[in-house]
Amino acid sequence: MAKTRTIKKTKPAPERATPQQERAMQTRDHLLDVAGELLGEVGIENISTNMICARAGMTPPALYRYFKDKHAVLETLGQRLMDRQNEALLRWVERYTPDGIDTLTTHLEDLMRETARITKAEPGGAWIERALRASPKLAHVRVASHRFVTDRITDAFAPLLPGVPRKALWRRVRLTVEFGYATDEMLDEEDLIPRNDIIRDAARILNLAMLDLQRRDD
Template identity: 30%
Template sequence: MAGAGSEFAPDSGLLRRAPVQQRSTERLERILDACAQLLDEAGYERLSTRAVAARAGVPIGSVYRFFADKRAMADALAHRNLDDFLGRTAARLAAPEAGTGWRAAVEILVDEYTAMKRTAPGFALLDFGVPGESNHDLAERLPALLGDRLPADPQQPRVRLALTVAVEAADAALQLAFRTDPAGDPQLVAETKQLLLAYLATVLD
């Protein structure tokens, strides 16, 4: 299911046809929910549009109305995951107890990511993109999320590169944490935070 308070608005480039009516939007959400559930159960390689249609309780034509194939469907789910993650993180950052500065933001980003890894259907395998692909979209959207917490101009090439490297490094380290322990090895999660804080300090301090 989409995260609480999520306002998922799929990029029209991800869909064959964007939903217009509420009924179509709800059907699209059911399809993506079914996709997420089946990813957990069978993995990406065994995912199929027919299985998703059956799980969602919709005709196969409804799936193809929105998606050309399973890759397009997975891309849309990854987009929803990213929107959910950014929404959850923004809410945490806005809370009075969130602290200030980029270091507190790094802690929150890692905490929200690990929380979604543990609880969000399909997220453990897919998170923000088809397995094996980069996390470019997350890196691109971090400056807007961090806002004034980011003490350097995100348009500077060195800063943009550092954010991309940080995201990719965090992804690799946290994948290791969840391979070591299905709930996310606490020591490896803590080490991931330290890695990010030490590396980003070379650019942001």
């Protein structure tokens, strides 16, 4: 009889205490910016703390005051990008929710464009997203962020769709969130389709997914 394989969950690499002084915060952010740039140049397999230190002009002990190891650096990079994207989502929800479900869905393209702008502005942004999907040690950052976004969008949509069970709404939103982030990753990979076309068509697909729920609510 075949044995059932147990999947061992990977614990996140613990980060050192977040610095509170402005100078220390600037140093930490500089290390993260350098790490993001290097990630885009050499990839997740080859990047190392020694490489980050050499590029940043710092010694390894200085880096280890902020991060335990390479995966802690990458984990924090991922969390920083997800936080910045999520802040845009929260602004979008706050801006358009009072105007109703139609306004929210109509402005999905705005949200996708802002998310794409944030990713492009982040050092190594596209590669950070790839690392969050490729590494089992980093996946928890992406999943937690996507669930957070799903919760916030569900909270905004639920009062506008009282006839849709929350569980069904959360499931649909969770799928659309995953699709949205996959689209963001695609922008840096697919050069056969103009970026504007990718965003526009993806927004239409997401709009249809939410309008389908609206019809169920009628």
